[in-house]
Amino acid sequence: MTIDAVTKVTERIIERSLESRAAYLEKCERMRSKGPQRGQLSCSNLAHGYAACQTDDKQTLRLTESANIAIVSAYNDMLSAHQPLETYPNLIKDAVRKMGSTAQFAGGVPAMCDGVTQGDTGMELSLFSRDIIAAATAIALSHNMFDGAICLGVCDKIVPGMLIGALSFGHLPFLFVPAGPMPTGLSNADKAAVRQRYAKGEVSSETLLDAESAAYHSPGTCTFFGTANSNQMLMEAMGLHIPGAAFEPPAGDLRPALTVAAAEQITKITALGNDYRPLSQVVDERCIVNALVTLLATGGSTNHAIHWVAIAAAAGIQIDWQDYADLSDATPLLTRIYPNGTADVNHFHAAGGSAWVIRELLDGGFMHADVLTSAGDGPRSYTQKPVMKDDKLIWQAPDPALADSTIVRSAKDPFQTHGGMQLLKGNIGRSVIKVSAVAEAHRKITAPAIIFHEQPDLYRAFEAGELDRDFVAVVRYQGPNANGMPELHKLTPYLAVLQDKGFKVALVTDGRMSGASGKVPAAIHMSPEAAAGGAIAAIEQGDMIELDADAGILRVLVDDATLAARKVTMPDLTHNQTGWGRELFQVMRDHSSVAEQGASALVR
Ligand SMILES: O=C(O)[C@H](O)[C@@H](O)[C@H](O)[C@H](O)COP(=O)(O)O
């Protein structure tokens, strides 16, 4: 039985989405009704489609009795989280062939590492790379040779982009296959401490590099609960993984067994069999609410206040930040994983992991239990953890003896009675803040504004000693129309040093923060953005800004008439519109929707 607030928000979303959802489902039915995809192709199309296949595969593909599975992969050597994916396609092909079906590597999608681009120009392409990934996924699937698909991807914009692209083929079933976290190295807290010491000039860049290299040291996803690991948690909650695939490490025999299990499962759930599970039926309004509740219960990435709006829209479902806020008010915080605590995702997994969270949310009535999933039998199957027993993959409940109460809590005794995210309203616009990572003492601040138009301006002011005081950093012209809405996570060590010195500091921006950003209160995704004439552009040096995260208030203490009468001079933004590929993204900056609608140039 779902609790009232979850039911209320779900019904509100269904109501709001009636028309768009019906149109989406009609489109998917139109694609399905044409029958097995390759059966619609001409002889020439089909021959081209299997020209490079092995002879026995060609014979199988000439017929339409067995499934042909698309593999779409975000493999590259740049993302530690994606490097292990290199070997997965052949594992999948062999497993599918053993099922009497075929699999083809349908296409690759690009994947950017936000850790490599953080604070650098490349970060200005990051958000829009999600839409490029969505389009690349559609290009891979456009060959219409397929009855189902497996998507290999993990990181920030990649899973959202692949899911948006997959939803354009909602008549097909999909499974998402990750590679798992890297082993724990230098703890996230120790890494952050070295960064702060570097910001204060106390250690050399050599020492900093040693610390960063000890934190990020091998294949696998980085171990903070940022956007990538939030993706994995939400894929479990939406039933788009093989249960428990999220946080098993890349090494060892479980990971390949889970990948083979995904290959076997996808061949069973196509329209050619009798257990058809199209993506359009899995991703419905209740599934989206299950994802939001799980995000809020785990203090997941604020980027999902943008990505899941775009994903929902791709399924004809309309959600907004009030939905997040109302669900957050009703959802208990069940985990403390860095930046919301000191444990990392490996510790979380050992303490019970995704299975624990989903069990607590289902038992507490916070998640819809009666929904279709791509594997198992509804979300309840995702309350089990995979183990190898006598070389066989089986699932069992997490061991209660391992449930470390500093990392995971029951819904009856949570860390907080409300979730990790808050909607902020006021005379500057609408923004969001992740409260799960901000200490109570720092959630309320009234202080003068200091205006910045570029991240380095803040570093320079810090180094010049100009910031040793209470202030609210207003970092603007960082929205999608301005420069592609980069994450401003490089500001964290500087602001954290000032907070540790005892100053009351906060950040207000129309840009983003990383899912790994934490202890400094940051009102982000300000809509409308400065470059679109938002009120954030009219804030002047010294204006008093009031932020009350718990009350959901953010305002500049200037009367409306004065604020409206202010003349705003738009800074010259042309310098960040060319170089390092940015000229290729102008059309996306020009046509992006606002953050609260998913900040997309493709999905509406
Ligand atoms: O949203 C996220 O989770 C971040 O974009 C993350 O993917 C990025 O890599 C951070 O920069 C990591 O944190 P550090 O920069 O602190 O290593």
Ligand code: SF4
């Ligand atoms: S989690 Fe972030 S930093 Fe780590 S590989 Fe993925 S994108 Fe890069």
